[in-house]
Amino acid sequence: MxxxxxxxxxxxxxxxxxxxxxxxxxxxxxxxxxxxxxxxxxxxxxxxxxxxxxxxxxxxxxxxxxxxxxxxxxxxxxxxxxxxxxxxxxxxxxKPPLTKAAAIQPGGNHAVLQLASGQQVALNSQQTGIVIKGKQVLYSDGHEVTAADMGNHLQYMQLITPKGGQYQITLPDGSRVWLNSASKLTYPDRFEGDNRQVQLEGEAYFEVSKDSHPFIVKSGGQEVRVLGTAFNIMAYTDEDEIQTALVSGAVRVNETLLKPGFEAHYSRDGIQVIPSNLEVVTAWKNGLFYFKDASLQTVMNQLQRWYDIEVIYQSARKGDEFNGQIPRDKPLTKVLEILTLSGINFKMSGRQLIVY
Known part of the structure; x- marks a missing residue:
């Protein structure tokens, strides 16, 4: 080898x-x-x-x-x-490497901006993010995203990443959000009233600017309330729980106060707080898959979101645990070669990855 x-x-x-x-x-x-x-x-x-x-x-x-x-x-x-x-x-x-997966490339900077009117604007994949400045929507380099008339009243927009996509956004208050693949952030074109509130589906990393007005992230039945801090929320609908990991500052997850280095797991059974491996939690933002005692399903969930594939299990595997780091800019075949060396069997059918 x-x-x-x-x-x-x-x-x-x-x-x-x-x-x-x-x-x-x-x-x-x-x-x-x-x-x-x-x-x-x-x-x-x-x-x-x-x-x-x-x-x-x-x-x-x-x-x-x-x-x-x-x-x-x-x-x-x-x-x-x-x-x-x-x-x-x-x-x-x-097992032999999966050559049929060679054509499936990793995700990149792909996203859609949906305006309050319902109009969707495909964002430039050569850019890394957008900045909201009043009624203006600009790319990070200052170029205008859209010249659409957004009116003077408060409007809610959505930044949507598909499978295989990621994008950044700077909100009206200067807070920055990194949106992972298959995610959606709903936000206003300006913050009014006593709160700064957004809604998340999927996964995002937040760096919230300090302000006297609380910053609130709603996702599923969970509400995260902060003043200024950095944290990661994973709230995919196909996961059993919502996970919120605090990097710095302090946040309140529903009624539970979270300290840096800990994460809250929210489910129908309530909230459980456990120590967090922040390197693992935030690895996606830094261009890595990072698995620590991860189940096969956890590994496959991340791969199918990033490579825009569908994973099908032909046989159940229990007790598998994976530990390792793989750059997210590698083609799917390279990742599968590594997993194949660990004894996992795959075959490809179109964009379906079959585990057997």
Whole structure:
């Protein structure tokens, strides 16, 4: 496998003393991941031991298996430029890559602006976001989005991202919102009265400007109330719960006060507050899929929204947990190759991804 071979080359360079600082950082990132359970630091003897262990277990081309890590997990290392992609899972037999998925490209800056009149404006995919300035709607670089007459009365607009889309918006009060794929943000062209209120379907990251007027985000049966802070809300209708993670400041989720580093899970059973891994929660905003003990369904839900595909399960798989990072700018086939190496079987039919 290419990933295994590149890893071995790095280990050999380390052993020979010819490794560069950049290559050493990549290698140490991998090794720290493997050694985490042992709480061990890198040293020469352990790297040499790892090199011999990997070499001895490197399989023949037609009988490739992910090399084992400790008693249960496996680590797959792929190098893409200077970036390290790792994925851990149970060791399984590797299946051939899915060439039929090669034509399916990752999502990008795709969105529609729906005016109060119902008129829809397809936004420029070469731009990253829009800015609301009174009755003007501008792109982030200052160019006008639409010359439509919006009148003088208060109007509500919607920023809508399809599957495979993302976009940013700066609201009238200066608050910034990053909208993930398959999402919708409803907002006014100006904030009036005692509150600044918007409505969210899907997922968004908010950086709310400080103001004496509370900023309210409504999603499903949940209401998040803040003055000025940064937080992420995932409120997809196909998920079992609404998840709100607080990065900084303070928010109130319904009647529950949330502190930074925690997230609230809202469902029909009430609200549960748990510690949050903010790197995982906000990874999508930073161009990554980041899975931490994620179920297969969690992984597939993210893929089908970003690549605009439909996932069909022909067999139920329970107990699978995935850990790893994959850049969101990779074609679908690259992502599936990684998952295939973890023992997941796929086949493509059009834009349907079948798990079996």
């Amino acid at each position: 290419k990933g295994n071979q590149q890893l071995i080359e790095l280990l050999e360079k380390y052993q020979a003393g010819t490794i560069s600082e950049e290559e050493k950082a990549i290698l140490e990132s991998w090794y720290n991941q493997e050694a985490a359970a042992k709480t061990a630091a890198i040293d020469d003897s352990e790297v040499q031991e790892s090199l011999q262990r990997i070499k001895s277990r490197l399989p023949l081309p037609k009988q490739v298996r992910i090399w084992p890590r400790l008693a249960a997990a496996a680590v797959l290392v792929l190098l893409a430029g200077a970036s390290l992609l790792y994925f851990t899972h149970q060791g399984h037999e590797v």
